Amino acid sequence: MIVAESSSKKNKQLQKISIIHTLGPEGTNCEKAGYLWFERQSIQGQVFLHQTLEEALVHVKETESSALLGCAVYPYLHDIVFKNLTSLELVDSFIMPTYNMVLASKEEVITNNNLLIASHPAPVDLAHSISPNVQLVNSNAQAAIDCLEGKADACITTSKAANEQGLTVVKDFGEVPMCFTLHGRK
Known part of the structure; x- marks a missing residue:
């Protein structure tokens, strides 16, 4: 009851x-x-x-x-x-x-330790698996915007945000x- x-x-x-x-x-x-x-x-x-x-x-x-x-x-x-x-x-x-979590950039980049990757703190380990150079941002969507604006070489973002910003998906980590x-x- x-x-x-x-x-x-x-x-x-x-x-x-x-x-x-x-x-x-x-x-x-x-x-x-x-x-x-x-x-x-x-x-x-x-x-x-x-x-x-x-x-x-x-x-x-x-x-x-x-x-x-x-x-x-x-x-x-x-x-x-x-x-x-x-x-x-x-x-x-x-x-x-x-959404699928992805590594994206304005152009297809070769992953190396010198990449500056924009990432929200939650999926930051995906960025760290590629480069130690990470710039934290407020959201996955903001990471895509910052990448498009040239504030970072690449970003960890959602497939939706990457597509909306016209970014190239370099690596797809899948949905979580x-x-x-x-x-x-x-």
């Missing part, structure tokens, strides 16, 4: 969510996960993209019917959870395969089954 009441309360809380704030810019796995969550819930909702989840959190706290969608491997997700225990709670989680978390207002 208690489980049914708890489940019913959770479903009502989830149905109230019409806005997801998450990591951008366009082309991130978090954006994809936000739209998938709405689709699975049969909710017409909006996904707003931010430079960091920490920036997105501010908007969640100020906006009724909103939630924060994070990736379980996002650096410092634990800080977001534990620093906001009085205002935020974990309301859902799910597994979704990411990933856990995404949804944090709602208390």
Whole structure:
């Protein structure tokens, strides 16, 4: 009986969510996960993209019917959870395969130890497997933008972001089954 009441309360809380704030810019796995969550819930909702989840959190706290969608491997997700225990709670989680993670560049490059690779901190080990020279950025999609703008020789990014920026895929690491978390207002 208690489980049914708890489940019913959770479903009502989830149905109230019409806005997801998450990591951008366009082309991130978090954006994809936000739209998938709405689709699975049969909710017409909006996904707003931010430079960091920490920036997105501010908007969640100020906006009724909103939630924060994070990736379980996002650096410092634990800080977001534990620093906001009085205002935020974990309301859902799910597994979704990411876009294929790729090494991409403006032109096909020969991998060598001198490459400067733009990478989000989460998949940085993919970059380190190719070169020790890594420049950290706020998202996989931002890594593709920085590569296109010549701020790095190559990037670890999503296949979607690489395609959108017109980059050449040098190496395809494939998709990664990933856990995404949804944090709602208390």
